[in-house]
Amino acid sequence: MAPDSNAPGDNWDDIFKPDPPAAEPPPAAEPPPTAQAPQAEQPRSRRQLREAEARGESRQSPDQGSGSDRNRGGGGRGGRGGPPRRRKKGWIIALVVVVVLLGGTAATASWAWANYEDPIRKVMGWELPIDYEGPGHGEATVVIKSGDGGEAISAALAEAGVTRTAEAFYKLLLKQDPQVVFFPGHYQLKQEMSAQAALDALQDPANKIEASVLIKEGWSVDQTLDALVEGTGLAREDYEAAIADPTVYNIADAAPSVEGYLFPARYSFDPGVDAGGVINTLVARTFQSLDEVGVATDDRHRVLTIASLIQREAGSNPDDFYKVSRVIHNRIDQGMLLQFDSTSHYGYAFKHGERLESSVFTNTEELEDDNPYNTYRHAGLPIGPIGAAGDLAIDAAMNPVAGDWLYFVTVNLETGETKFTNTNAEHNAAVEELRQWCRTTQSPNCD
Secondary structure (H helix, E strand, C coil): CCCCCCCCCCCHHHHHCCCCCCCCCCCCCCCCCCCCCCCCCCCCCHHHHHHHHHCCCCCCCHHHCCHHHCCCCCCCHHHCCCCCHHHHHHHHHHHHHHHHHHHCCHHHHHHHHHHHHHHHHHHHCCCCCCCCCCCCEEEEEEEECCCCCHHHHHHHHHHCCCCCCHHHHHHHHHCCCCCCCCCCEEEEEEECCCHHHHHHHHCCHHHEECEEEECCCCCCHHHHHHHHHHHHCCCHHHHHHHCCCHHHHCCCCCCCCCCCCCCCCEEEECCCCCHHHHHHHHHHHHHHHHHHCCCCHHHHHHHHHHHHHHHHHCCCCHHHHHHHHHHHHHHHHCCCCCCCHHHHHHHHHHHHCCCCCCCCCCCHHHHHCCCCCCCCCCCCCCCCCCCCCCHHHHHHHHCCCCCCCCEEEEEECCCCEEEEECCHHHHHHHHHHHHHHHHHHCCHHHC
């Protein structure tokens, strides 16, 4: 039943309130000059007795005999007689709990549990569980940062509501043999999972949240941005703003754009990445490839430009990459125009703000257009790369194979068969072979 605040006996506040500090015993009263019969006192209530006890007086009523046999020194706290009150309080709490659980009202039980859960658990020996059971429910996202250890991951899981406590997951990790390896990233888990279920989920790559984007060799900036927009969900305007100033990414001042600096590869991006972070990742990967083959910082732009021409002009045979590189170096060394159709296509599209179209032949308008990429009109290399070059093309740019070729042409666009020649007559014969292939196959790449 609910406690009666008007009853003279113990109520809930009295049962659970902390013990008052021990009071110094009052000084002994001076004996009266003449002995007088003691006056009878009115019996005191239990509340009055407790108040008197708090003032250091004996809890017994005056008619219960002298205090010499009940307030012996050293008994209880502060020299007060009787058993320690703390022990009594413990039994009272236990009794209250039983009464509440067995016959108390819901309101009483709720009030007692809300205000005295810890002491009730202590008295009754009830321990809180540290782990959930089962696979969980709902959704929860957990981030594992680079360098996070077991303690940090355990705390992140508990904070996200995945595990009941960090202790449960950490204890499980200590039992693992061999030691579990975690990979940084965002993971889609569930709420209220057992520690074992959470561990299994973190080891499943399918639960890792990431945006996967494939950038192909030879792609232009426009084609690369199309793939990034689709793969990451970020707006194209964000990417266009991110590439507006190439020098932000330590790209050479001579580069007219980020063209050729967005490395072709498959990338995985965590949720929350911004356009600038994506572009920086692609550019950094390009610098990594250049560094691996020993390209000096000041020579990056020239090597990438050559590599982009190789990537666009060479067929599918890896050996042809090194032969095309040799032709480029030979023609430049001899002061010849490169006369690459790929640069003419790119320059015309770049100048007129058009999307680059792929074709093996160059029309008259493109040949005559005076743009800095047109190698039919300008000697040497174009002013910058014309697409994304991969590792093979970069290596070929640095290491051309030995040879005296000055011409090449791919005579079969399906197989990538390419013929390398030394004279203009040989080259023209190879070009005619390509034209015949185009007439036979009606390939759209011949338009």
